[in-house]
Amino acid sequence: MAPLxxxxxxxxxxWSDGDQGAxxxxxPMVYDELHRFARHYMAVERPGHTLQAxxxxxxxxxxxxxxxxxxxxxxxxxxxxxxxxxxxxxxxxRSRGAHKRGGDVPLLELDQNAAHDGGGAxxxxxxxxxxxxxxxxKTLAKLDARKSEIVELRFFGGLSIKExxxxxxxxxxxxxxxxxxxKSWLKRELSRGxxxxx
Amino acid sequence: xxxxxWRKIQQVYHSALDQQADSRAAFIATACGGDDGLRxxxxxLLAHSETSEAFLEMPAMHxxxxxxxxxxxxxxxxxxxxxxxxxxxxxxxxxxxxVYLARDETLDRQVALKVLPRGSLADETARKRLRKEALALAxxxxxxxxxIYELGSQDGVDxxxxxxxxxxxxxxxxxxxxxxxSELLEIxxxxxSALEEAAGNGLVHLDxxxxxMMFTPKGxxxxxDFGLARxxxxxxxxxxxxxxxxxxxAGTPPYMAPEQLMGGLLDVRTDIYAVGASLYELxxxxxxxxxxxxxxxxxxxxxxxxxPPSAICPGLSRGLERAILKCLQKAPExxxxxxxxxxxxxxxxxxxxxxxxxxxxxxxxxPAHAKEWLRPWKVGLVFLGLGAAILALFLFSRRPAQSFAAxxxxxxxxxxxxxxxxxxxQSLLTAFSVSLEQSRYVNIYPRSxxxxxxxxxxxxxxxxxxxxxxxxxAVREGIRAxxxxxxxxxxxxxxxxxxIRDVKSGMDxxxxxxxxxxxxxxLDSLDELAAKVREDxxxxxxxxxxxxxxxxxxxxxxxxxxxxxxxxxxxxxEGLNLEEAKFYFENALKIDPAFTAARTWLGILDFEHFxxxxxxxxxxxxxxxxxxxxxxxxxxxxxxHARAVEGNLEKAAxxxxxxxxx
Numbered sequence: 046m047a048p049l050x051x052x053x054x055x056x057x058x059x060w061s062d063g064d065q066g067a068x069x070x071x072x073p074m075v076y077d078e079l080h081r082f083a084r085h086y087m088a089v090e091r092p093g094h095t096l097q098a099x100x101x102x103x104x105x106x107x108x109x110x111x112x113x114x115x116x117x118x119x120x121x122x123x124x125x126x127x128x129x130x131x132x133x134x135x136x137x138x139r140s141r142g143a144h145k146r147g148g149d150v151p152l153l154e155l156d157q158n159a160a161h162d163g164g165g166a167x168x169x170x171x172x173x174x175x176x177x178x179x180x181x182x183k184t185l186a187k188l189d190a191r192k193s194e195i196v197e198l199r200f201f202g203g204l205s206i207k208e209x210x211x212x213x214x215x216x217x218x219x220x221x222x223x224x225x226x227x228k229s230w231l232k233r234e235l236s237r238g239x240x241x242x243x
Numbered sequence: 244x245x246x247x248x249w250r251k252i253q254q255v256y257h258s259a260l261d262q263q264a265d266s267r268a269a270f271i272a273t274a275c276g277g278d279d280g281l282r283x284x285x286x287x288l289l290a291h292s293e294t295s296e297a298f299l300e301m302p303a304m305h306x307x308x309x310x311x312x313x314x315x316x317x318x319x320x321x322x323x324x325x326x327x328x329x330x331x332x333x334x335x336x337x338x339x340x341x342v343y344l345a346r347d348e349t350l351d352r353q354v355a356l357k358v359l360p361r362g363s364l365a366d367e368t369a370r371k372r373l374r375k376e377a378l379a380l381a382x383x384x385x386x387x388x389x390x391i392y393e394l395g396s397q398d399g400v401d402x403x404x405x406x407x408x409x410x411x412x413x414x415x416x417x418x419x420x421x422x423x424x425s426e427l428l429e430i431x432x433x434x435x436s437a438l439e440e441a442a443g444n445g446l447v448h449l450d451x452x453x454x455x456m457m458f459t460p461k462g463x464x465x466x467x468d469f470g471l472a473r474x475x476x477x478x479x480x481x482x483x484x485x486x487x488x489x490x491x492x493a494g495t496p497p498y499m500a501p502e503q504l505m506g507g508l509l510d511v512r513t514d515i516y517a518v519g520a521s522l523y524e525l526x527x528x529x530x531x532x533x534x535x536x537x538x539x540x541x542x543x544x545x546x547x548x549x550x551p552p553s554a555i556c557p558g559l560s561r562g563l564e565r566a567i568l569k570c571l572q573k574a575p576e577x578x579x580x581x582x583x584x585x586x587x588x589x590x591x592x593x594x595x596x597x598x599x600x601x602x603x604x605x606x607x608x609x610p611a612h613a614k615e616w617l618r619p620w621k622v623g624l625v626f627l628g629l630g631a632a633i634l635a636l637f638l639f640s641r642r643p644a645q646s647f648a649a650x651x652x653x654x655x656x657x658x659x660x661x662x663x664x665x666x667x668x669q670s671l672l673t674a675f676s677v678s679l680e681q682s683r684y685v686n687i688y689p690r691s692x693x694x695x696x697x698x699x700x701x702x703x704x705x706x707x708x709x710x711x712x713x714x715x716x717a718v719r720e721g722i723r724a725x726x727x728x729x730x731x732x733x734x735x736x737x738x739x740x741x742x743i744r745d746v747k748s749g750m751d752x753x754x755x756x757x758x759x760x761x762x763x764x765x766l767d768s769l770d771e772l773a774a775k776v777r778e779d780x781x782x783x784x785x786x787x788x789x790x791x792x793x794x795x796x797x798x799x800x801x802x803x804x805x806x807x808x809x810x811x812x813x814x815x816x817e818g819l820n821l822e823e824a825k826f827y828f829e830n831a832l833k834i835d836p837a838f839t840a841a842r843t844w845l846g847i848l849d850f851e852h853f854x855x856x857x858x859x860x861x862x863x864x865x866x867x868x869x870x871x872x873x874x875x876x877x878x879x880x881x882x883x884h885a886r887a888v889e890g891n892l893e894k895a896a897x898x899x900x901x902x903x904x905x
Contacts, residue, residue, distance in 0.1 A: 075304075078304065079304060079307050079308050079311055080308075080311065081308075082304060082305060082308030082311075083308040083309070083311035083312040130303065130304065131303070134303050134304065134307050137307060138307065138310075174306065175303060175306065175307065178299075178303075188245070188246075188249055189246075189249060196299070199299070199302075200299050200302060200303050201302070201303045201304075202302075203302035203303075203304060222257055225257075225260070225292065226253055226256055226257070226288065226292075228292070228295040228298050228299055229256075229288045229289070229291040229292040229295050230288060230291075231295075231298070231299065232291040232294065232295040232298050233287060233288065233291040236291070
């Protein structure tokens with residue numbers, strides 16, 4: 046996997062340096078990982094089995110950690126990686142063309158998914174959700190850029206509280222608090238979008 | 244400016260979270276110092292924090308992967324053959340599965356194939372629903388109801404085969420605007436006819452809405468999706484009305500009758516309501532009730548009269564409007580009581596004319612058949628909370644209330660706060676307890692003792708005293724009655740409920756509900772609730788003598804051990820078969836070797852009846868861990884040990900005296 050990690054690192058760096066095409070070249074790798082996870086979900090009978098959040102980012106990171114012990118470099122890498130994941134996954138959700146909010150009652154669908162997942166997914170899996178979160182994050186970024194960054198790192202980048210704290214160079218307690226209020230804020234923002242009845 | 248405000252909001256939010264739940268509201272009020280906007284903002288965020296614990300905790304990659312897994316499952320089906328059905332094309336997908344157009348290779352005809360995805364995505368709920376739908380459809384034979392062909396399973400894939408209905412759903416028709424009255428009447432009459440067939444076979448559909456009504460190019464209406472249908476069994480000697488309830492309120496909210504939303508008793512009148520809501524929409528292009536949020540929608544359904552359809556579509560006849568509004572009455576008794584009554588009214592409006600020139604469906608080549616078929620609309624958490632207490636009321640209110648002996652211990656569980664308002668978390672319990680204790684008949688098990696019990700149970704003292712925990716404490720402590728209070732609410736309408744459980748039978752014997760309009764009325768209503776509960780507990784009834792010995796407080800973290808112990812204690816008290824009692828105490832001790840109370844009793848039994856030396860050994864062991872017992876048990880053990888094992892009566896007198904003094 047080392048060469049892949051290396052390539053991901055280079056592509057991310059290229060992208061952050063302004064090479065827009067790098068994201069397109071990164072996309073198949075992200076899709077590949079997505080498909081691997083999907084196969085896992087289809088195969089595993091019992092929920093509860095957890096996978097590494099994003100092996101892709103982690104492999105790339107391990108690669109990077111050896112070559113670039115500089116802290117700022119690492120933080121930058123994660124920020125870029127999480128943003129890339131966000132772009133690619135939201136594009137993926139859009140391309141599914143499942144974005145139809147019209148007369149639907151999506152909140153119920155979310156809860157239903159939660160209820161049906163036997164603890165596997167605490168939240169819905171509708172691709173609409175990714176798009177809705179992406180939209181809400183844009184609003185959040187105007188209000189509080191760091192909070193939206195935390196969501197990017199945690200949700201799209203798959204980082205733990207601890208890792209996020211390290212990347213942003215603040216205490217875990219700070220991240221925990223920020224994460225708490227940001228989730229409340231986002232949850233409220235998303236529930237505002239719902240209209241019930243026709 | 245905005246940044247400053249946001250900073251302030253965060254500050255108050257986090258400080259409020261650090262507060263005890265009961266002092267939170269007061270804290271926010273003080274911290275906001277009259278700034279109502281700030282207070283509202285913080286409160287609304289806090290309300291969402293209650294439900295956002297699991298939110299976003301699964302990385303985006305996994306959400307996407309799960310979605311992709313679902314996509315894959317259905318993509319894989321096209322072109323494949325399941326049993327003797329060749330899958331041609333997908334017709335629609337819902338939360339629980341996919342509907343395909345397929346070809347029956349044996350009979351050479353087109354069918355609709357409803358398939359649940361295999362593997363982890365096909366859960367038991369979806370499976371049950373599919374089977375239920377099949378069983379419901381199998382009972383029915385009617386031109387306006389889709390026909391079932393087969394329910395099958397192959398390689399772990401469950402599938403339901405039905406008649407393939409080409410056409411559009413009525414929801415698609417509405418998208419083109421309201422329907423002309425003549426056409427509407429014809430459709431209504433067909434729906435009514437289908438419903439009559441279902442009701443005649445003891446079925447309620449429970450998810451009637453325009454999405455589940457197909458309209459064929461020939462102008463025929465077909466009801467689909469019987470996945471939520473229930474069989475309502477006629478009671479002996481009473482075929483006039485039969486009722487059912489749903490464990491979890493489910494359906495499509497804008498078309499759900501009040502009793503369905505609130506988890507009440509359901510019958511054909513619930514379906515009649517849904518028909519009314521559908522006809523309303525067909526006539527006006529709008530559902531009768533709307534809301535910016537689910538709670539708002541529910542509040543409207545429960546309390547607001549629908550806008551008369553003629554106010555939206557002035558051309559509508561009075562007769563049709565009357566019929567629709569009668570279907571939409573809040574109280575089932577005020578609706579049509581049978582489908583026949585509705586049909587009679589509809590027929591009197593205009594002689595049914597077949598719709599000859601039905602407008603061409605918009606997508607004749609790609610029918611929307613069963614698009615919504617598997618959409619489960621399982622109603623969410625907010626919703627569940629609302630229904631649960633009320634549901635309990637309906638389930639249990641018909642059982643006779645049992646009375647409890649005066650001064651029997653009563654354990655009041657933590658308030659089940661089903662609102663999003665954390666203010667109710669602690670405050671209501673305190674108020675409720677105070678109110679209950681005004682009765683000299685009610686002896687509320689003190690919280691301090693609950694904490695001690697929890698410590699012996701090796702549980703966190705801060706644990707929520709919910710159903711399971713309360714039951715466990717009650718069994719350990721010989722408490723006879725449990726009270727489970729709860730609050731739920733929609734907008735300004737609150738419902739306070741209290742459930743009484745007889746610990747011995749484990750059955751809920753009575754549920755009482757009072758309503759409160761507005762927050763400021765809640766405490767008054769709480770008093771009213773307490774008064775009713777006191778009455779239910781037997782304050783006004785002659786006390787019943789105790790039928791069982793309260794169990795001594797025991798020390799084990801294992802419920803299984805506790806159960807064995809309890810049986811042993813019961814056998815011992817009966818005194819008929821002490822060998823059996825010994826057997827159960829031994830079991831308890833095997834499960835939890837540190838279970839001192841079990842060791843004590845086993846020791847006493849052995850000492851007195853079976854094996855004196857073994858008894859001595861066990862009792863001496865028990866004495867060494869006597870601190871794991873309640874004081875009452877401990878002094879009892881010490882006295883017994885001193886007297887029986889050591890033969891020292893003088894020594895025995897000390898703990899015996901202390902025991903009496905307790």
